[in-house]
Amino acid sequence: MGLITGYWATGTLGAAASHSLFTHLEDGATSADQLAARAGISQRGAQTLLDGLVSLGLVELRDGHYRNTAEASTFLVEGRSTCLSGFAQLKLAHMEAMAGLPDVVRAGGPLADATVEVADNPHWEELVQALAAQSAPVAEIAADTLRLADAGEISILDIGGGSGIYSAVWLERNPAARSTQADWGPINAIAYRLLAERGLADRFSRIDGDFHTTDFGTSAHDIVVYSHIAHQEGPEDNVAIFAKIRSALKPGGTLVICDYIVDDDRSGPPFPLMFAAEMLLKSKQGGTWRRADYRAWLAKAGFDDVSFQPTASPAALVFAR
Structure with a gap:
């Protein structure tokens, strides 16, 4: 019941x-x-x-x-x-969509093109800020693991960074760091405004456009963030983006992935397993991927040092070098 x-x-x-x-x-x-x-x-x-x-x-x-x-x-x-609270209101508005899950399960994906995944959708103003609160504690954990406060002058690239919460948390930790966010223009504008409110906009740059086709540079960044993006992408796209990231990292640089990751035998954890239904409803290729998937994709992209770190949230961190 x-x-x-x-x-x-x-x-x-x-x-x-x-x-x-x-x-x-x-x-x-x-x-x-x-x-x-x-x-x-x-x-x-x-x-x-x-x-x-x-x-x-x-x-x-x-x-x-x-x-x-x-x-x-x-x-x-x-x-x-x-x-x-913003996320709770957002999910309240999404309840109706779940009634269509039986048909989506039969079809194997959304029954119509997702209208959210367009650059100029006003939905982003609400969504990216609602999601920021989930990522803030995990961004703090990642900052501790990477010892960002003592890292000095570093360059950070945040791919699909949304609200810019990783940039905000990390730039506050390290006054010498600079960050660039690659995302659609309207979303980058939201992030820039939010970082400006925290007095961080002078160390925050934007690359507007689709990150699938955006040039990330060569040996340009010390840290690259890929937070809550892998679950909306299929295996081939994730491998392709990881390969671009590998080229964009400086020697010794680190890729930080944050996502809902399931065990290799798909027996848990509960939240990532349940989240797969959300991806079936809203994405054509996305899902909740196993640790083995990340290891295989990162190896194909040229990373040979991969570690996983659980957090108190439903999301886990992956560090790849």
Whole structure:
């Protein structure tokens, strides 16, 4: 029953995020009446959402007063770098598409051309910022592993960087570093604006265009980032891009991949396994790939030192040299 009614959780969390309930709770609202007044919603609606959030373990009720759990405070309060409320609202809007999964499974892919994967879709403004919060903690972990704070004057290339969150986190860690993002022009413009708000735009460059055909240069970068791109590409495209990256890296440089990676026998982890359905719905060739796939592709592209690092998020890091 929990699995069959799982969409109730998506709906409750998405609705609560849409009305900033977690932010209002963090700011001192402790009852349905107070939340209703602050959020501009009905008292009945506020109580229903609170009941659902208590059920989900996101809100606690003590002595008649409601408050965020530690997890909700960290990941659902607006204005925090790790806030996933925007993503919760995004997935609420995507719920209808899942009803088409039986037909997509029969066909083996999307039934119509994906409209999201175009450069000028206004959807990107919402999507890239919603995704940034997922990547921020992992970018910090990668920075620690690479010891970026002590790396000095380095050049970073972020392929399909979206919001520019890796550039933002890494440039803040290393004041001597410079970063370039290769992505579609409208998305690069969003990233530039977000980095400018953090005072980092003077060390951030953009290469506008499709990264499949973009020239990354030769021996030009110390680190190349390929975050949450491999899952939307097929095997041949991933190998081709990895080969371009190998040429773009300086001797001794590192490719950093972040993605949802499944075990070689496809027995886990749970999130990457489930994410494969998202790719079946939205991409013609994408999927969640095994560690063995990455090893094989990277070897074909000329990388001989490959290591995997799990993180506290559903995504894993891959370091290739």
